[in-house]
Structures are given as structure tokens and as C-alpha cells.
Amino acid sequence: MNFALAAVLLPLLAAVLALCWRRQAARLVWLSTLFSLLLALAALWQVVTFGPASMQLGGWQTGLAIRWQLNELSALLLLMTALIHSLVASYSLSQWRDAGLSADFWPLSALLQSALSSLFLSVDLFNWYVTLELLGLAAVALVLLSGKKALQAAMRYLLLSLAASLCYLLGVALLYGHYGWLDVPQLAVAISEEPVDHRLALWLITAGLMLKAALWPLHVWLPAAHAAAPAPVSALLSALVVKGPLFMLYMIWSQLAGPELAVTGSWLFLLTGSMALVVGGWSALRTPYAKVMVAYSTVAQLGYGLLALGLMLHLTDPAFTQALFIFVLAHALAKTSTFLAVGEMQLRLGGKRLSTFRGASQTMPLAMFAVAVAGGSLIGLPPSGGFVAKWQLLLPLWQHSQLWWLLPVILAGTLLSAAYIFRLVVLAFNRAKPVRPDFAPALLPQWLALLPALLVWMLAFASGSLLSWLGG
Amino acid sequence: MSLVHWYLLIAAGLWGIGCYGLIRGPELLRRIIALNLMGAAVFLVMVTLAARTDPADGVLHALVLTGLVVAVSATAFALALVARTLSESA
């Protein structure tokens, strides 16, 4: 627990220091991400060796205090947060001057990391509300770093995110009104002892979180916001920020929904997940802009998360929990790589349309390779992390066989993702009239973009440990 | 009908009005005001729920206070954003 605490506090401290000492902001935050990566690793090690731990902040009794829970799942998510942040920070540091990234990026991203880590550790409904707000405001501020062109998108993102927070808060108020608990495990006990009609609370919370996590049909703000942001920010948003509310949805539905409500909820998640896969994939295929395509791909990929969540509720099979979180990890890594590489190519090739990438396999082979490798995981090619997640989703589904209609949906989603990835790759391999880079591409950012893509393929090699950690 | 029920119903009405304002707008500023109305409704629910016991539930009051500050921060940010957006589009 000590390591986890340090992994939350270190970025927070770094953010405050970076605001005071602005000249060294970049280096400070970069160092803090590296150290917090080590701390998160240590926290994971601690959980695996000594078992889960929990902490009452302030040492007060359960209910009065906010509770943090460190188990394999939260430790993994903590590690994911620290890893993506350190990758993105290294990338931003390596091409800071060229990209014209404002110095404000550093404290904001450190705050984001701290908020997200705190969210993954916490099991308190109201503390989640505050971290969610922190997350939302930090995300909007980060989107604004690209200046004028991001204004509209940021404004819509902010307004919708505020509305969603209010829905969530109303749900929490209703739950507290019913049961008088904010601590999720305690609330789960209270609900199972004395079930009353808490449907509306749950739906308010669910809808709010679905909007925050950009799950279909509440995803409309996402493509513009993620596409308008600077590349490192898009990577953070797509890889991490949407995962926070998804994690909360999982916690709330797996613990607070009674058996009957869980079935209704599962239908919601199955249907919206299917729609997300198809509609998101289709939009990604049709858009002429590279970053919008990657953003729509996030919408589509989150469909897998929804499907896993829905199936977990429907069939109560722990395999789907594993699928959900392996998917979360794999998508985070793959999307980081895609956004960083696409951003780097946009910067050097000078255009945001897909057609800018013509011949990129010649002009920027490393970055293009990163996109292709990460795309392989998004499609779910073996033996990538995306494949493991999909495998973990399909295998039990195949055995249960009453939800057979999901198989063609998943197939369609896979084909669509293959189509939009290949659309980009084919353009890049078109050597007839390659778009020349405006200035010489630097190698280091491209390698840093490639790194998460390679990591996501490594994920398959560690799938045994992942499955055993997530299955427990 | 008790005091608590009456104010809870008022809060429900406020929430609906706020939602309508959020959907209808049409100005961005009015949407922000509508969001604040929705927030006021939520806080009213919490305060009213706190008033069910005697003395009133201080824990809920503290939560409302936190919520208020969060709401005013977000409003300030949103207002600045809207002002800039409008001046760009004008």
C-alpha cells in the first residue's frame, strides 16, 4: 500500500512543484513519471507477494473514511497509468520543441496521473465524483493546449462532462439517501441485505459514466476532442481517461447491481457494445482525417469492453472480467502507440488528412511500423494483447452459445477494424507519389511511439500471469 | 406531506427545468446556467436528505460544500471557455 500511496502522491507533488518552478517543469514531471512507474511495479509486486491490502484514509472506521483498495486489478491499472504516462512524457520531452507543446502540459498531465491513480485505488462513491471532476477538467484543459482549433471541441466536452458528473452525483445522493453508505463494498452488503428500488440511482450513475467513458450512444463528443488535442494528449485521453469511468462502471455493476438488475444492465451493455463496434468501426472507415479515424477506433474498441462487461453480468463468468481488463491494458498500449505515431507523422508530413500518409512506409518507416503493429493488436491478430482479450471473450461465449448472435457482431467489428487499419497501411505502402516530410524526421520519438506497440505484443507472452491475477 | 418530501419534489422539478435548459439552450451561457440549476437541484436533494435526522447530517453537508466548490470551479472554467469561443466565432 505504501508504494501505491507514493505512486499517487509523487505526481501530485511534481505537479505542484512544476507550477512553482516552471523552467524545470518538464524534467520534474518526466522524472516523477519514471519513479511512479517503479513505484507502481513495486505495488504490483507487493500485491502478488503479500496479497491485497486496503487503507482507510485518516485511519477512521469504514464508512466515515475514504477507503483505498489495492488488489491485483487496481495495481495493474495503476501500473498501466504510470507506464502510459512515462511513455507519453518521454515522447513529449523528446520532441517538445518541434511540436510546440506548451509548458502547461506538464503540471496538467501530472495532475491527470494523480487523479487517475487515485480513482483506481479508491472505492468511495463521492471520492470518485471528485476524482472524476478532476479528470474531466484536466482532460479539457489538456485538449485546449492545441489552441484555437480545439475550442469548440473542448467546450462541448466540458459541458457534456459536467452534465454527466451531475447525473452521477444525483445517483450517489440517491444511494446515500437509501442506504447511508458511500463505501462501495459496504454499500454492496447493505443492498444485498435490504434491497429497495435503487434503479434510478444506478441508471443515473451508469448514464453519467457512459458519457464520460464515451460509450455508444454517448460518444459524440469524443472524436472531435481527441482529434483536436495535441498528439501526446490524445494518447493520454484515449488510452487512460476513458478507462477511469469504465473501471467505475465495472466496480459499480459487479458489486451494487442485484441479480435482476444485472440482467437488464447486461442487455444494455451488450446492445450498446454491439452498436459501438459496428457504428464506431464504420465511422472510422469513412472519415477522411487520420486522428478522427483513430478516435473513432477508440469508440469502436470500447465496444469490446462493453461486451465483456455485459457478458460478465449476463453469464457471471469470471473469464469476462479477465477479458475486460486485458482489453483495457491492450487498448491503452495500442492506442498510445497509434496516436503518438500518427501525431508524429502529421507533424512531419504536414497534414491531417489520411492522404498525407501516402508513402509513409518510405518516408517514416518506423512510425508507420508502429501504427501497423499497434493496429494488429486493435484488429486482434495473434499473438497480440488484443488477441488475448478477444480470445478470452470468445472462448466462454462459444461454450455458452445462447448469445450466438454476438459472434457475427464481433466478426463484423473485427473486419471493420481490419478495414480501417489496412486503409491506412495500404496508403502508406503506396510508393507512387510519397508525401515528402517537411523536415527531417527525428528517430527518438518514433522509437518511443513504437515501444508501446511492441509491449502490447509482449502482453500475450505474459497472459498467463495476467489471467491468474485478474481471475482471482 | 412533510418538509422533506416537499423540498425533494421541488428538487425534482428543478432538475427537470435544468435539463430542459440544457437541451434547449439556445445560448451557451444559458446552458451553463442550466447546468448550475441541475447542480442546485442535486445539492437541494442532498441538503433535504440531510435534514431527515436531528441534528442534520453533517457528513452530507460537507459533501455538498465540496460539491459547491467543484461546481463553481467548473462553471468558471466553462464560462471562460464559452467567452473565448464566442469571441472567436464573432
Add this chain to the structure above:
Amino acid sequence: MSGDFWFDALLGLLLLLLALATILARQLAAAVMLYVVFGLMLALAWARLGAADLALAEAAIGAGLTGALLFSALARQPKSLAPAQGAGRVERLPALLLCSAISAVLGWTLWQLPLQPQHSQLPAALEQLGSSGTEHLVTAVLLNFRAWDTLLELLVLLLALLGTRLVAAPEPAALQHWPLARQWSKRLLPLLVLVAFFVLWRGATAPGGAFQAGALLAAALVVLRLNGQLPALRFDFWWVRALILAGVLAFLLAGLLSLWLNWQPEQAAQWLRWPLPLAKGLILLIELSATLAIGLTLTLLVVGERKELGA
């Protein structure tokens, strides 16, 4: 039918009416004005519901500050705006139906809530109040039981300021400095600052606390600045930054200090657990720095200089 009943009935209806008028008012300026009145009425209602702390906070923050923010946003709006501002026209009827349905469902659910809560954190909180370092329950919850929420909330405030700086919103139209207002502010302001610190001090035992005090302080600073009696406040000044970060820093330092004092090698660390003898002092320290930070942050949010930022 007692007088109380009529008062509550009228207040409730007035709240609804004001809210409706805010949404439907043709002029935005009228809407803002109505919203401020609504905020004051809401504060009244909260006072009726036994939440004096919140009534104070709502009057200062909800109505006062939000109103000031809305007015300053209104002043910044370009005049030459098309009425619809490019926003899509919405079919009124479906929206109306949807919202009334939501309202009805919410009302129905709220109606079902038990009048006597099954369980509440209140008894536990009252029981632990003695060992929290403060006698006032709300302050105890904010700065001891759920101090992590409050720390994060200070960060939210900080983020709002950072975001606002990034936006680089246009300057409000130039203000006229009335001589009368200047005189009034000169006389009244020391009083206001005094009241602010009184509210802060009282927070340890009775309604009041850092946020209310911070809001009052901000009100004083805003008035001073608007009357041109205060030099420009800029985030670039190191002392402004230090004061703004003071709340978070005090929190963090107190937390680290108590981590160190509570440290036991074989046990997990305890975050934000104030050692009992130091609790009162630590809470007061945090409150004081938080008040300054909140006051200055809110001031900057309303009247912050934006010239330095450029587009």
C-alpha cells in the same frame, strides 16, 4: 396550517418559478439576474433545512461568485452575435416531454425514500468528533474524516484556474470607476476581510470555514480590483502562485509530516491521519492557507489578468 408551512410552500414554488424564468427569459442579462436571485432563495431554503453552513456558502459562492462570474462573462460577450449563436434549434415538445418525464421519475423515486434513513454516517461522525481536532462536524468531515476529498477539491479549483488561463478569454469591457463605489469599498473592505477571518475562525466550532471565508475574501478582492484599488494580479507573479498553491502545499506538507510522525516500520503508512495532539493546529494551518488560496484563486477566476497569455 402554520406559518412555517406557508413559508416553505411559497419558497418552494418561488424556486421553481425563478428557475423556469431563468431558462425562459428572453434576455440573457435577465436570466443571469434571475439566477442570482434564485441562488439567494436557495440559500434561504437551505437555512430552513438546518444547513446554516451551506446557506452561507451558497449565498457567497453559489449566488455571489457564480453571479459575478456570469455577469463578467456577459460583459465579455461580443455584441454582434446572432441570437441563436449557431446552436441547433431543438424541437420544443419532445424536449419538454422528456424533461417532465425525467422530473416525474425522479420525483417519484425521491418520494419513495424513507423519512428515517436506514443508516447514516452521522452517529459514527459524532462519536469520533472528539478525536478529530475540531468541534464543528462539517469542518471535521472536510478536514479530517474526508480530507482527501478536500485536497482533491482544492486541486479542482487549481485546475479551473489553469484551464481558464489556457483559454485566454477576452477582456471584459472597460469599467467605469465610480467615486462613490471607491469610497464605499474603502470603508467596507477592512470589515469584509475581518468578517472573513472571523468566519474562518468560527469554523472550528460553529458554521463557517475555509470556503465561506475564502469566498468572502475573494469578494473583497474582486471589489477592490474592479474599483482599481488593487494592482493587477497575475499568475506570473511568484507570490501569487505561491499563495494559490498554498492550500495544496499546506495539505501535502501536513500529510507528509503526519506520515513521518505516524511512521511504524512494520505497518502500512497512514495517509492524512493527523496525530491527535497536533490535529487542531494542523487543521487550522490548512484552513488558513486554504482560505488564502481559495480567495486568491476565485479572485483570479473573476478578474484575472489575461493580457500576458496572448492568443
Add this chain to the structure above:
Amino acid sequence: MTELQTLLWPGADFAVPEGPVALWFGFTLLLWLCAGLYSFSTINQRKVLYWSSFSLAMVGNLLLLLAQDVLGFYLGFALMSLSAYGLVIHSGKGAARRAGRLYLQLAIFGELLLFAALLLRVDAADGALAISDLQAAALTPLTLSLLLLGFGLKAGFFPLHIWLPQAHPAAPAPASAVLSGAMIKAGLFGLWQFIPAGDGLLLLWLPWLLVLCFSSAFFGALLALLHRKTKVVLAYSSVSQMGYLLLALVLYWSSPADYQAQAAWLLVWYACHHALLKSALFLAAGTASSYRLQSWHWLALLWPLVSLTALPLSSGAAVKYGLKQELGQGIFANWSLLPGLLTIGALSTALLAWHLLALLREQHQPTKPKLPSTASFSWLVLVLASLSMPWWLTQLQPLWWQALQPAGILAAGWPVLLAAGLYWWWQHGGRPLPASWQDPVSPALGWSLWLKSCYQTQSSRQQAWPPPQWRKQERRANRWLTQQALLPLASSTLLAVILLLWLLS
């Protein structure tokens, strides 16, 4: 190996190989090390690409030999196949890119088929992931054909050889050496490991596979005679030799249970023999094209050719003799045509060897730079390993000794002498081949280009879809949705979702 399973993927299992597989692992490792040493001093351009592909492919190749479970095997196989692409396109020239494209298309296609086949096998074995557990499960026609196609595309026997004569000449010499020596053997290894011997369906299919063996053997050798580039000739020789290796595998499958171990050993000996001599020959060809051949180089070059033609004293003689012997004992014992076919095969192999020797002599130029000594050393190691194979493989000695009897000498000798005569007559006495027959262009390149044009259109087809007016509507809808109506629509959706769910639950 339970720790591996919890640490890596489920079912993960690796083991140090034993028996025939150990020999297979050994010669593969030796090949990679020698090729690495040779590349060390001869690869001067695009080193990052070369060495990253080289090391990844090597890791994959060794991984698949160590893997005891399906997933581990597949991972190694995929890693090896896909990274070899980097070796093929290393020179960056047009021919290399064309060959690389064909290679990649077929490799990915093969991976897909193989993956499907392995899934079917695992399913047939009730989800068991260990390779040894798959042996008990019966084959179906679909699985068998998928396995044959998937592994065959890597193993490169006729008619799945089409990438081989393109890729080998394009790659640098040490890369061709491992491609031909180690990597195509991995396809054969897969067939050996994943198709259980004695399966009923397999026995039915064996005669057809036998046809495949001999057509591959003859086709490779004959096509090689038409080409004048040494590396192409060597590649076709590999196609031809893969026919013999497949024959050894077919004999293993058809052999009675008590004879199976011996058959397995023979298969591995043959693979080892061919791997060593073919990689030595590829290094020789690579050396001849860019360096000066010194006099001892000619000796080092001659020995693999001797071994290829199975002249006595060589390992080739021993394994060929073993093959003949085995052919006389299995279910094909009363197929009287087969020994004759083998003899014709020996004749065609000898023709190929003479052709190769002539080409090497023709191409040799004494003005080129000297071969670096580390490269010479690694080449020499391979030749010596091939030369001494009967000595360090004691089990091979009986066969080797039998091949050294007068009957064996005669049987091995006369095709070579006859081939010498025939080749001399063909070159000097007979009519030359028509020019259009020389160096024929493989139709596979055309197919590859066609396939490329399918997924990489630049024509109007892409722009014509969707129809223009539909596109206009799509854009208008997008603009309305993302610019004007977004906020009201999104917020009302939010509320509608809540309301709808409340109503439905």
C-alpha cells in the same frame, strides 16, 4: 513447468529437446551461428534492419523447436516467418521488394491457414494445448489440408514453392543460407510434429503425397537447369531436395510402429545433411558473386556438391541409401516403380550439380576483393560439419558403410558420370535452348502484383464508392451532427437513456 504457465500464457511449456529433435535443434543453432558470423563481416548496409530481422527470426526458429505447446510453437513460427521478410527485402532493390511482397503475402496467408489448422487440432483434442496431446486426436480432411498448406507454404515443396526461387536470390547470402537451411525445415518440422503417424485418413492420402514428393524432386531439378543465376539454381535445388525430405516424412508416416524410431532418425539425418550442405553452398554462391574465390575455396565448394549428388563417403550417400532401404520395407515395398524413380532423381540432381559448378566457374572473377577471414571461417565450419557428419553421428555409420560397398559405389557413381556426359553434350554438342526458355519469369510475380492491386487501388474504383450524391448527404449529416446539433442531441440522449432504462427495468 507450472511456473512458466503462470508467468507466461496458459499452457506455456518449453523443454530442452531430446532424441531426433535435439539433433534438429543442434544443426539449426549451428546454422544460425555460422550465418551470423558470416554476416558479421559481410553485411555493411542497413545493419539495423538486417540484425533486428536476423535475431528475431533466429529467436523464433529456436523457440518453435523448444516449444512443447501449440501456442509457443505458433508464436515462434510466426515470429520467424514475419521477421524473415526483413531479410528478404534487405537490399532494397526492386527485385528484392517484389520477392518480399510475394513472400509476405504467402507468409501471412500461410499463417492464417496454420492458425486455423492449429485451432481445429486443439479443438479436436478437447482443448489440450500440449503438442504431445494432439497426437491422439484424429485428423479430418479439412485439418489435414490446412496443415499441409500452412506448413507446406513454408517448407516450399512443389507446388507451394513459388516464393522460394524469388526470395532466396534476393536475400543476402547468409540470410539465404538460413532461409534454405533452417527456416524451410521448420515447415517440415511442423508437419512432422503436428500430423500424427498412422492416422487413418493420412494413410489414405499417402499415395498422393508420394506423387507430390517425386514431382517436387523432378520439377525442382529440371527448372534449375533453365536458370543461370547460381542462387536461383540453389533455390530450385532446395525445392527438389524438399521433395526428398517430404519422402522421408511420408516413409516415417507409413512405417510400421517398430520401425518408426529409425524412420524418424532418418528424417532428421536427411534434414541435417541437407541443411549443412545447402547453407554451405549458399555461402559459396554469395562469396562467388562478390568476392574472390581462393583455391581452397574451390575444395570447400566441391564437397557439398559431392554430398548433394550422394557420392560415396559423403553423408548424402548414407541418407540416400537409408531412404532406399526404407522404401523397400514400408507399405510401398511392392511399388516397383519407386527405386527407378529414385535413380532418375539422382541423375537429375547430378545434372543440377554439374550445372551449378559450371555456372560458378563461369562467374568467378579473380579481380574481386578477398573474403574476410571470419566469413571464411564460418563457411569452413559448415563444410567441415557436413564432411564429418558420419563421424560425429555414430548411428549414421552403418548406413554410410553400406553405401561404401561396391554395389553402393556403382549405384551412386554411374548417374553422376552419365550426368557429366549429358551435361557436356547439352552445353557443347546439342542444340542450345531457345532464349525464351532461359531464366523464365515466374507467373507468381504477376499473381502477387494482381493481389496487390486488389488491396491497393489507385483507380477510380475507390473514389466511385460511395456514389457522389450519397457522399454529399453523409457530409451534410456529419456537419449537422458534429457542429450544430451536438449539444442538444447528446444531452437529450443522456436523459433519454436514463428514462428508457428506468422504464425497461
